[in-house]
Amino acid sequence: MASLVLVHRGYDVTSSLLFVACSFLGYPVGSILAIPLLRRYERKYLLMYTIAAIAVCGLLFATVSSTILIITFGFLTTAVSNVFSNVYHVYQAEIFPTDVRATAVGWTYSLSRLSSGALPFILIPVLDAFGAVAMFTVVLVALIITFTAIAVAGPSHHAPQPGGHQPRVTRYRRPALRSGSATSDWSTSHTKTTQRRRRIAVATAASMIEFQK
Numbered sequence: 001m002a003s004l005v006l007v008h009r010g011y012d013v014t015s016s017l018l019f020v021a022c023s024f025l026g027y028p029v030g031s032i033l034a035i036p037l038l039r040r041y042e043r044k045y046l047l048m049y050t051i052a053a054i055a056v057c058g059l060l061f062a063t064v065s066s067t068i069l070i071i072t073f074g075f076l077t078t079a080v081s082n083v084f085s086n087v088y089h090v091y092q093a094e095i096f097p098t099d100v101r102a103t104a105v106g107w108t109y110s111l112s113r114l115s116s117g118a119l120p121f122i123l124i125p126v127l128d129a130f131g132a133v134a135m136f137t138v139v140l141v142a143l144i145i146t147f148t149a150i151a152v153a154g155p156s157h158h159a160p161q162p163g164g165h166q167p168r169v170t171r172y173r174r175p176a177l178r179s180g181s182a183t184s185d186w187s188t189s190h191t192k193t194t195q196r197r198r199r200i201a202v203a204t205a206a207s208m209i210e211f212q213k
Contacts (some may be wrong), residue, residue: 001120001123001124001135002016002019002020002023002061002074003016003017003019003020004121004124004127005061005062005132005135006019006070006141008127008128008131008132009036009128009132019067019071019072019074022071022074022075023074023077023078024078025075025078025079025081026074026075026076026077026078026079026080026081026082027079028085029075029079029082030078030079030080030081030082030085031082031086032088033079033083034082034083034087036087036207037083037087038087038090041210042156043087043090043091043094043158044091044150044155045158046087047084047088047091047150048147048150048152050080050081050083050084050087051084051143051146051147051150052147053076053080053144054077054081054084055139055144055180056078056096057073057076057077057080057141058077058136058139058212059133059136059140060071061073061074061077061136062132062133062135063132063133070119073140086088089151091154092104092105093105093106095154095155110202112166122138123135123138126138150200
């Protein structure tokens with residue numbers, strides 16, 4: 001999509017591909033940066049910060065006119081989106097219990113691939129009719145939805161430990177009820193269902209912007 005944006009803005013195909021190739025250097029840089037960031041900061045807040053950074057860098061990429069700035073913000077968008085992707089895949093595996101982890105992660109990843117295939121059919125007509133800023137505005141709306149879902153429903157982690165120990169997901173602790181009672185069985189089932197729905201909603205929302213890869 002980046003090369004199409006540049007062509008629409010008046011750059012020739014050769015220049016557009018050169019700019020995009022330089023921007024793609026952000027992929028290995030983003031993956032390298034994700035390693036210390038994952039060890040130092042909570043996954044939830046890393047996702048929120050990277051979503052905000054993607055939004056800012058993406059809009060600037062669509063609006064700046066200087067060649068150096070186009071390459072710079074393209075590089076930053078690519079690097080930050082790859083940090084988001086790495087953190088997201090770790091986070092979604094941690095928020096689901098073992099018995100549903102494979103199903104939930106597989107479902108959200110499949111949805112991200114479907115969105116990758118479907119979004120060009122939405123974004124290209126918007127780009128053609130209204131321009132690059134309008135197209136990135138549509139992307140911005142998706143980012144805001146994802147940011148809100150993670151902020152509201154995403155479980156947090158404990159603060160990282162000085163020794164480099166990985167944080168654990170904060171889990172809900174339900175009050176003790178009489179074992180074997182109907183109320184206990186219903187409460188346990190309801191709590192698990194609610195937790196799973198919230199976590200699937202978070203992972204699904206985040207998967208919708210995996211097309212940044």
